[in-house]
Amino acid sequence: MSLKIRLARGGSKKRPYYQIVVADARSPRDGRFLDKVGSWNPMLGKDNEKRVELDAEAIKAWVAKGAQPTDRVLRFMAEAGLAxxxxxxxxxxxxxxxxxxxxxxxxxxxxxxxxxxxxxAAAE
Structure with a gap:
């Protein structure tokens, strides 16, 4: 079973809110997941500390078990110093x-x- 650390969309129309979850790669985007390890609220300002919230210990544990983060989640992890x-x-x-x-x-x-x-022409 290949595991992914990825985003699951929530929120209402035109007001997105994402949970950062660990899920089987074959499950749907917003479907069943194993663990919630953070959240991302793109509606908040980039300087707001609640824009991206990560559970560092849980993420480290899942990565140790073989979970692969998606590109967007890897960006968040790099900003937090986790990867x-x-x-x-x-x-x-x-x-x-x-x-x-x-x-x-x-x-x-x-x-x-x-x-x-x-x-x-100017020379002539």
Missing amino acids: ERATRSNPDKAKPGKKAQERAAERAQKAADAAAAASE
Whole structure:
């Protein structure tokens, strides 16, 4: 049985509230869980200490038993100092695609040609 430490959504429509639970990976998101180990209220401000509440001892015990945290829960654990999270970096993500680079080069060439023509006209 593979265990996950994950979020289970609660709250009303457009007012989310999440419980951090330990559940079997095959069970539904809001379904049966084994233990509640914390909560997350995204409606509170980021500086509010009640925004994320974690039971550190329970989380350590479940991780020792083989429970794997999801990415979001791992972020919370890293902020609390319970786990180490490797930073993800994709420097190529912000670069434009091949077609966009070709269009930019074309525009730069046209601008250079126009500037050269303007300087020739000014010289005469």
